[in-house]
Amino acid sequence: LNEGSFFNLQMQLNFFLPHFKLYDFADRHNADITRMIFRVANIPYEEVLIDRNNEWQQLQREMPLGTLPVLEIDGHKIGGTTAICRQLAWRFGLSGETAADDSIVDMLADFLHEAHISLKSWINAIQNVNNSEQDVESLDKMASHYVSTRLGPVLEKHLEKNGTGFLVGGKMTWADLMAVSFFNKLFDSGREGFISAFPLIKQHYQQIAPIVLPPTKFNDKLNEDTLPIALTA
């Protein structure tokens, strides 16, 4: 392919690609996994950031579950993290390779989603959403217990059994992204000690996070727009 025909191919792909519109709150916490999928698949999308205090009350009625994130695909709205991710995953090749693999992806993604729901007040507290005034110390204790007795052992066992560095099969799936999203909250808040007993989870995070998270996360002091990482060596 020369440059011209590559450009034509791109035009054609864009022509057939639906218009994706992602609604999230202005703090961008709720749709982080969806953004990872778009980033890995290199697919353009429109982002609508909503002010929790002003616009939300008006817009909430138009959202199918009354919550964010919401993904609009050619005008058709889907709400809820796992429904959005599953929809995008089959479009962009982030599902399991076989039906059997995909049911394990489903299982682990739902398991990680359950962790997000069960630890919601803790996550809000450490991300300081809604100026949470909860008792962080007792929430930390609960979260640490959940990670060390439930989340950690199950994921570590799956990583060991699978043995490819990914959670399921030999390729990246949206279950890997769900895991990175969860553990990113630990790494970002200085709580990576929660997973010190799980070396394979740590390794999984360190290998996948740089690919799926925004480059700024790993180069806080660099402005990625003016100084590409490749030029700094």
Added chain:
Amino acid sequence: LNEGSFFNLQMQLNFFLPHFKLYDFADRHNADITRMIFRVANIPYEEVLIDRNNEWQQLQREMPLGTLPVLEIDGHKIGGTTAICRQLAWRFGLSGETAADDSIVDMLADFLHEAHISLKSWINAIQNVNNSEQDVESLDKMASHYVSTRLGPVLEKHLEKNGTGFLVGGKMTWADLMAVSFFNKLFDSGREGFISAFPLIKQHYQQIAPIVLPPTKFNDKLNEDTLPIALTA
């Protein structure tokens, strides 16, 4: 078809049908939605009921998420309610009719699953699992608030918009079964007042529950094995 060829057809179907083995605790609370799917699809399965106090500690290590329900399909184990239901739904025609419909099924099923997780301590308390000694009154208050402000309005709106009596499209999907499973807990414990403001949800439950729940639920005084309902008229 005469009786002989029907028998052969059945044999053939059984030959191609995988062997399904459903693991649940002896109180049978955890796999109720899975049982509904098998009942509606009229598919045979083996049930393994586990004693929470004796066998569980030993068996827990063999379960992929360390929890029940688990569905074993020809020796391959899947854990987690939504992953199990999604797998069976596409096998037995309980998914959405189109890709767009199916993403709404996913969305509502996950939304209902979230309700089950968020209200877990309340559900345990009213079902008296683990001899829960929680404060039922304050849990009831929380659950009633969740149903009237979150679950109820979203489902009522979807039922109104869809207008077929089902949650999505013109046929039964596993989202309907997730709803029946949740609201059955209200009806069974005398708390149907929680949904008095949502007439379409009540109608949905009353139309679908008799089809998907065991007949004994609706004919407590009849022994379904010795006295078929058809003979009592």
